[in-house]
Amino acid sequence: MPVHFYWGEDQFTLHQAVKQLQKRCLDPQWEAFNFEKIPGEQADATQRGLEQALTPPFGHGDRLVWVVDSTLGQSCDDALLTRLQKSLPAIPADCHLLFTSGKKLDRRLKSTKCLEGNATIREFALISPWNVDALIHQIQAIARDLQLPLAAETEGFLAEALGNDTRLIWNELGKLKLYSESQPGPLTVSQVEELVNTSTQNSLQLAQAIRDGETAQALQLVADLLLTHNEPALKILATLTGQFRTWTLIKLALEAGEKDDKAIAAQADLSNPKRLYFLRKELRGITGGQLLKTLPLLLELEYQLKRGADPCSSLQTKVMELSSLFQPIHRRR
Template structure:
């Protein structure tokens, strides 16, 4: 069997690997589970093509794949994949995959693709769903308003989500977790990019300085921060423009790519006192900032750029 685990949700990929390891024979696991870097592709293939030691199956993991780096030589190394023993599970791990590459097409023709991407931080509905599903897997019962609170407190950080839910499970001891208990055990002490977008929308310069400082202290990537700001301002601009054109909530939600039309009420309230001119100008300046960062501009430039948006 061949599986491609692709995406930037490292926690989800880690859990998937744990599940795959559990499928190997416990006595022979140390002998039949092997991890290789993408530079060791040839060695990984030799190991994959050999039969497992003792009983059970063999799990071969190739990490840090880009697929582009494999090239023609890598494609040649991977040709024997069709002869992979039924007792071997070969897993490739990558943050992304270009399906147009010959190597990618070859792997996808023989294996299965599983994608694990972080939920966008503004999709609170999907974050709530992920928290509820993970809690259910842990046999942890959480009140609905507690789930909503956790989505705000944790965001799309799946690693933290698992740790915090494990903490709640120990505390709950089989009982239902209320919102009050969730607030007590998991306080919201960190800011995120969506809070920064809101401060930028309202022109709160002191708040912008504080949040940017906090995000940078946590080593948040500037490009990720700016990407979130761009998406949020783009949504606000579409809502404002579509609202001016007197579109229905369903039409505006579809235009903005919102999975939950009920969110429209809150978005309309957020941009009620903001002009289209400000939103479009801010979005243009955010795009300029993104280009500068991609061109090698230092991360320290993000704060002055955001303050300029407030001042124009």
């Protein structure tokens, strides 16, 4: 189909896909005539995109019209809907209309149904930081693309060290690729540690430190995330909330006597029930009551951050409160 809709939080991978589409569609010598980039915040962005996409390309190659940060997936009036329904099926095969957005399509809209029938829709979602299996698979896929040989234990190390930051993963694996060209065999953890910033911390490690009642370690992680790695406070909070919500749902199900792993996984939105084996170990010695007390604190933190509170002091204060919930219980002997 000549119509494309790319959306999702993983903007780095999304823009890589856009570059691939440009390379496939455009003749470099005629790109200035056949490539149009339209800001999505303009009121007539979609209409302009349709008009340009219906115009035949000049010279060699196809035409590509890109509506950036499109709002089409969130709102569409009747007049524009009529225009979409008429124009999308009429776009020539050598013209391509691309919409990109960081927001999910609203499937209740008639315009979304129109896109689903006339466009190729691709989602570019960030992997959840606690989904270690998926992170390892991502490392493996990128390493294959780069023809970078890695030992199995190195893949796990990189998944933990780099988290779900796709841009960072590509940059670090690119460095390792250059190094590997002078090294025999797959790269080991000891080799990678010398090249990758092993102090790279992620919000999942912060959640684990809080769960273990390690206040000093948790505060150091907050400083690393905010000051060293410039991680947005709301992004850190989103990971903490997701992790503690998962732990809470699992623990409550276990305390209620549920023994079916598939049922527990469904309640906690886990795609892989096998992860429950490890999650049970993580939750040993922790009560559902303790975990339930974390959720109001995280909600308070979200309110403070969205009201403009200082990210560093707000996170530090709440991390101390959260860690104190778990300090009386010593679980790892």
